[in-house]
Amino acid sequence: MTPPGLRRDGLDARVRLSRGAIEVDVALTAEPGQVIGILGPNGGGKTSTVLALAGVLPLAAGHVEVGGRLWDDGRRRLAPEQRQVGLMLADSLLFPHLRALDNVAFGPRSRGVPRQQARQRARAELERVGLADRESARPGELSSGQQARVALARALATDPALLLLDEPLAALDPDTRARTRSDLAARLAAYDGVTVLVTHDPLDALTLADHLVFVEDGKVSQTGTPADVLSEPRSAYVGTVVGLNLYAGQGDSHGHVRTADGGLIVTTSPTEGPVWATVPPSAVSLHLHEPEGSPRNAWRLRISAVTMQGQSARVGLVGGVPLTAEVTLESVTALGLQVGHDVWAAVKATEVRTYPR
Amino acid sequence: MRYAAGWRSRVALGVPAGLALLLLVVPLVALLLRADWARIPSDLATPTVLPALRLSLTTTSVTAVLCLLLGTPLAWFLARSDHRATSWVRALLTVPLVLPPVVGGVALLMTWGRNGVIGQHLTPFGIQIPFTTVAVVLAETFVAMPYYVLAVEGAMRGLDPRLESVARTLGASDLRYLRTVGIPLVLPGIASGLALAWARALGEFGATITFAGNFQGRTQTLPLLVYVELERDPQVAISISIMLLAVSVLVLGVLRGRWLR
Numbered sequence: 001m002t003p004p005g006l007r008r009d010g011l012d013a014r015v016r017l018s019r020g021a022i023e024v025d026v027a028l029t030a031e032p033g034q035v036i037g038i039l040g041p042n043g044g045g046k047t048s049t050v051l052a053l054a055g056v057l058p059l060a061a062g063h064v065e066v067g068g069r070l071w072d073d074g075r076r077r078l079a080p081e082q083r084q085v086g087l088m089l090a091d092s093l094l095f096p097h098l099r100a101l102d103n104v105a106f107g108p109r110s111r112g113v114p115r116q117q118a119r120q121r122a123r124a125e126l127e128r129v130g131l132a133d134r135e136s137a138r139p140g141e142l143s144s145g146q147q148a149r150v151a152l153a154r155a156l157a158t159d160p161a162l163l164l165l166d167e168p169l170a171a172l173d174p175d176t177r178a179r180t181r182s183d184l185a186a187r188l189a190a191y192d193g194v195t196v197l198v199t200h201d202p203l204d205a206l207t208l209a210d211h212l213v214f215v216e217d218g219k220v221s222q223t224g225t226p227a228d229v230l231s232e233p234r235s236a237y238v239g240t241v242v243g244l245n246l247y248a249g250q251g252d253s254h255g256h257v258r259t260a261d262g263g264l265i266v267t268t269s270p271t272e273g274p275v276w277a278t279v280p281p282s283a284v285s286l287h288l289h290e291p292e293g294s295p296r297n298a299w300r301l302r303i304s305a306v307t308m309q310g311q312s313a314r315v316g317l318v319g320g321v322p323l324t325a326e327v328t329l330e331s332v333t334a335l336g337l338q339v340g341h342d343v344w345a346a347v348k349a350t351e352v353r354t355y356p357r
Numbered sequence: 358m359r360y361a362a363g364w365r366s367r368v369a370l371g372v373p374a375g376l377a378l379l380l381l382v383v384p385l386v387a388l389l390l391r392a393d394w395a396r397i398p399s400d401l402a403t404p405t406v407l408p409a410l411r412l413s414l415t416t417t418s419v420t421a422v423l424c425l426l427l428g429t430p431l432a433w434f435l436a437r438s439d440h441r442a443t444s445w446v447r448a449l450l451t452v453p454l455v456l457p458p459v460v461g462g463v464a465l466l467m468t469w470g471r472n473g474v475i476g477q478h479l480t481p482f483g484i485q486i487p488f489t490t491v492a493v494v495l496a497e498t499f500v501a502m503p504y505y506v507l508a509v510e511g512a513m514r515g516l517d518p519r520l521e522s523v524a525r526t527l528g529a530s531d532l533r534y535l536r537t538v539g540i541p542l543v544l545p546g547i548a549s550g551l552a553l554a555w556a557r558a559l560g561e562f563g564a565t566i567t568f569a570g571n572f573q574g575r576t577q578t579l580p581l582l583v584y585v586e587l588e589r590d591p592q593v594a595i596s597i598s599i600m601l602l603a604v605s606v607l608v609l610g611v612l613r614g615r616w617l618r
Contacts, residue, residue: 056522080525087526093519097541106537107527158527 010034011162011194014062016074019048024218025062028196030211032067032161035188035195037209037226039202041237045218046198050164053196054087055080066194067161081110083162086155090167092147094139100126100150101135107158125153129187145176149183156191163188163195169204181207202241206230214238232355234276244278245323251275251354263321266297267352274357283351284325286315287344288335297347299323303339306332313337317345385602392599393592400596408574409582416490416578417558420497424505424554429547432506433535436513437521447510450503461499462567469495469568492569493576497558505554512546513539549612556608559601 011030018024024045030036038046051057052072053064061074066085071078080087086107094103104122109115126132129149139147148168155163168184169177185208188195199205205212206226214222214235221235233239239246247265249257255270257277265277285291291298301323305316313332317323323345327337337343400406435443453461469476469486476486486492516539524534540547562580569576571585579597586594 051522054522054526056525080522081528081530083526085526087523089519089523091517091519093517093523095520095524095538095542097538106524106529110524110528110530110533154527164526 009067011036011066011196013053013064013066015049015052015059015064016062017048017052017057017060019045019057019218022048022218024048024052026213026215026218026220028213030194030196032194033192034211035197035209037205037212038196038198038215039200039205039212039238039241040215040221042200044216046215047166049215050087050166050196050198053162054085054164055083084158084160086158086160086163088148088151088155088163088165088168090170092139092144092151092171094147094150094154096139098138099135100131100137100139100142103139103150104154104157107154111158121157122153125157126150128156128190129153129183143176144172145180148172148180152184152187156187159193161193163191163193164198165195166198167200168197169199169201184208214241231353232276233278234357239278244280245284247277247279247321248357249275249277251277255349257352257354259321261320261322263299265321265352266349267354268349269352269354271354271356275354276357278353279323279347280351281314281324281326283347284323284327285346286325286327286331286335286337287346290344291346296349297321297345297352299345300342301345303337303341303343306337306339317343321345388595388598388602392595396592397596397599400593401600403590403593405573405577405582405586406593406597409577409579412490412493412574412576413559413578416493416497417555419494420501420558421551421555423494423498424502425547425551428502428505428550428554429509429540432509432513432550433539435506435510436516437518447507450506453500453503458500458561458563458565459567462496462564465492465496465499465564465568487568488570488572488576490569490575493565493578496564496568497561500561500564501554501558504557505550508550508553509543509546512543512550515546516542552608552611556605559604 010032011028013029014025014027016025022043022045026045026049028036038049040046048057052059055071055078058077059072059074063073064071066083071083095106098106101119101122104125105118108118108121113121123132123135126135129152131146131149131153134142134146139150142150152168169180172180181204188208197204197208209226212224212226212229213220214229214237216235216237222229222233222238229238230242233242233244233246236246247257247259247263249259249265251257251271251273253270253272255267257265257267257275259265265279267277299319299321301317301319301321303315304318307314308329311329312326313329315325315327315332315337317325325345331337335343435447466473466487468474469492471477471480471485471487479486486495520538521534524538529537560580561578562584565576565578566581571577571581577585579601583594583597583601586597
């Protein structure tokens, strides 16, 4: 944690505000050139945080400092137009009556750049997102992916010190999303300011962000590099995002973890005290009869859901140790897995990871 | 899916519906039937008509410009504010819509008259508003502005507020946002607001005759002339009415697709 005011460039912020029933309190720090990914369930305060950074929402308390300049300290705040900030939202929100070029030139023009110069800059920005040939098109004539790229060019044409991307890919269809994601990654690599990327898509976060901040109910529930978070999720939501079964429990030196619900999980990597335990869904095998051999975890559970995912199936199980299992389609048919049936779920103790809570 | 209506309910609903239609349509048809079409050109060339026509066109045009210049900013404030006072302002705005125009005229006299709330301060400077062309414009603006403001406010509320957020992060002030984004995007709303307000101003009678009087060339607009000619030469009154009807239909055409489906 860097105390406020010490960081001379980059972003140092603590956003505190009330939004409906939610008290938002989110601290963010980043170096120039870094991409911070904010993830979290909808309605958890992600967008409010971004709007407060942009100056559209006032802070109740806290501070926003960018590049050594104080933008907001809860009492005095700079208006959005006084900040060096770029904002891009899910719907590209291009000005529908302006050509792509004039959309991008809007920022420089608003900041007093002469028309010719602003257009030159806009052309350069459009070229960087690969849209040099569409400068005369109006937003309605562009595909959704192209609109997103114009919106990105527009946000960057004012040389913002802080770039805010709120679900920039959410409105795109899957094909376009993958392509636009790589365009976005390429453009962000060349950008030397701080980027804050809000998303609920783990793939966006893992491929675009250097550092992840999970926000749930207005509070930061976990921060870390994508690798940290992938291996050691620290909240149920983060567990779901990275696709691991996650349990909070008490560990002892024998490798036994007692979960809050009274379930028992056995691991070969014991951690004592309050622990998190993870079980990869792919490590779960399902059986109709109690499996033999040890040391193994075997729980009798009830099937609550079966969904297909490509060539495999995800089986939701409820009981003492609620689980998601990933099994082959063959086992679904061979075992006759159906919602409401009881099965045995087995996990090798070597597959269970624990780490302090 | 439609159900076959029984003859009972068909009569019970069809008769009043037909009567309503007749009450609205017959007067319009009657006007057309009683018109002496051959006479219309010469009627409209009557010496009294031209000054009234000119006066109506100039005062309604000035009214439209006033609505545009003053009403647009007011519509913008109303559209972006969620303050409780806003709904009160909006309620106040609708009063002139439902107020009997004659009452509006009396209210204007109490404001701008020799001893009026504002007028008393103008009298020492030799400025007299009532019974002048300025009074005609004030009367027309009083009745027409609400139509304009409410139409434009509605259009502005339809804009995505996030457009403004984005524009501001790009460095645009309120004024620049309004000039370059807000107003261009609500141009259709402004056009229909202007058409409505202009049509209302063109038809203005009660407030005008109360506050501005009926002086040929100075305050006698087309509706006032119709009233006068009805006693002198009804055929001229009908001819002018036909012209005003045609203008109204034209305005409807402008509004088509915006306000009418």
